[in-house]
Amino acid sequence: MRYPDPSPGDLPQHAAALLESLRARAPRVHCLTNAVAQNFTANVLLAAGCVPSMTISREEIAQFVAGADALLVNLGTFDRERREATEIAVENATRDKVPWVLDPVLIDRTAPRAAFARSLVGRAPKVVRLNHAEFTTLAGCKASRDTVVDFALGHDLVVALSGATDIVSDGKRTATITNGHPLMAKVTAVGCAGSALIAACLAIEIDALRAAAAALLLLDVAGECAAQGAKGPASFAVAIIDALYALDGATVVQRARVS
Amino acid sequence: MRYPDPSPGDLPQHAAALLESLRARAPRVHCLTNAVAQNFTANVLLAAGCVPSMTISREEIAQFVAGADALLVNLGTFDRERREATEIAVENATRDKVPWVLDPVLIDRTAPRAAFARSLVGRAPKVVRLNHAEFTTLAGCKASRDTVVDFALGHDLVVALSGATDIVSDGKRTATITNGHPLMAKVTAVGCAGSALIAACLAIEIDALRAAAAALLLLDVAGECAAQGAKGPASFAVAIIDALYALDGATVVQRARVS
């Protein structure tokens, strides 16, 4: 195995270190994401020290991907230009060895979207981040630790399953994270922003399991901090970005519930 | 007449009950809405307990409508793909008996938009929500209680006219609501979100007059609560979502100014 098996106690320290690296290195993350999530995602990436870009133009996407350190492909609004741009972006990411993350939003709702997601899984994303309903559609079976491990192994990628407990696996190593807050599910695009943060971590961490687990842990801990003063989902949405911006490594390590 | 005439004192109680139903039943609301309003609208729907979706893709829209409990058609950004998706969405909503709301944003500004809105009025939306300038364009006369009643009766739909006083009429029954706050007009997409909330209420309330009046009342009361601590339009925009999320029926009934 290429990477040493992280111990549960190791991942939080690593996430804290990755956060510092994001701030120091300011990776460029190109996001092909849905219109609902674009603004929030850009602000989450900026708060973590990254440089987001968001164009969906066919004519430009190849150059943006070539200049990016990581790519997010999110299927949330599956309009024509985004779909065409996705094809070009993935082709260029593969050629230029830009790591990319797939977020197959709402593939449980329509067949063409699910089919497109399946074809993208075959084109070597480093990480697929999704929720339970999306996993069921993609994998053809209910999500559990075992099915997540199997899917990751079978497709040679990292699965990052979001939920009350996050499960992150590359098929050989598996981490579970029980941080986070219920308000994260009451704000649109929090999951999408989590996928963008995974892309950001992939830009500076070649071990996709560690990158994905770190990104989810950082956002989950920011969510816990944000919930302390929030009066509802909208003040929470503001506070989670502020919290991510202010997050320090000691808080990450102290709050982490990783196994 | 199919539904009993609501007394003014009845509508607030009913709105309070509908709010509880939204939270309990979590209806799916598909929004074909403008790019400016998508994020805010999604967060308003989530705050009210609903499940929003926002795709504008031609290939997917039929399936999303089929899986939705209500549909919003908002003309705020009238680009090609949205227009094509609207045609398909309305056709499917009619066939699948998914109730839908028309929000003819800014039809007073261009002729093609007004023409498109007129054609949509002929395709049986349950509710048309609009402001005074939009009503004038659509109806060919200034908005007043009488012209609103006439338009509703003539087109067999509910008109929900927004303003300092909201007028909601199905042509036979008419309610006026004087709740709300001036800051609601200083935040983009508050009106659009109100239309989305009407769609949400239509998902669980077959009486379109009651659904529309309840939705506007709920948002107006949330606006009043939000204004108490707001320092300006942006903190108000945050607070109105928080207030809607926290709103209880007693507050709705107590604050309601409905006649």
Added chain:
Amino acid sequence: MRYPDPSPGDLPQHAAALLESLRARAPRVHCLTNAVAQNFTANVLLAAGCVPSMTISREEIAQFVAGADALLVNLGTFDRERREATEIAVENATRDKVPWVLDPVLIDRTAPRAAFARSLVGRAPKVVRLNHAEFTTLAGCKASRDTVVDFALGHDLVVALSGATDIVSDGKRTATITNGHPLMAKVTAVGCAGSALIAACLAIEIDALRAAAAALLLLDVAGECAAQGAKGPASFAVAIIDALYALDGATVVQRARVS
């Protein structure tokens, strides 16, 4: 020279007066801007008393421009329909004498975007607002007071260069502004909103140098006020809109650092 040379002490007073005029006259500002920036930009314009519109539809753009008092062209998401709408919008703005602002976002990242921006510079925008990297791409040399002056003179327009120090020049007169706050660079679309505010000022002030300097000064001072209570970039983004809404002329004059 057509306009008297403003003294440094004159510009803040003028900015304060322009702010009052915006609120009194509520100019219509049409924004062809990127999807990431649309919501924030609309709310900034509303907070300043303006009436924003945002459609990117080819079929409608001519009528929206004809009915607008100023136009913003922002290249942030350079998709097909926006590009086509831009061609039509600029043609109509020129014919109808609607002043327009070019914001050549991220032209340092792709050649087609830079080429498009160059062609637009030749079509008589009143103001080009950009950052250092974008200026370098557009002008073919590093940004400095001298190169900004030369570019403005050579192209008969106002350059508004954003940075820790803003430089605004029409080639004959040059103002520098050192107001603002570092958090303005940690929120997506603040620069884009600044360009929209320049368009708003152009709607009521024929002297483009004064309009551009006033708009940047107003946003910078609002940013300073916002930073006082902000806990991070997201609460800052809320506070800058609230601050602009509440801004009074005395604060502008008192805080201005213009030379």
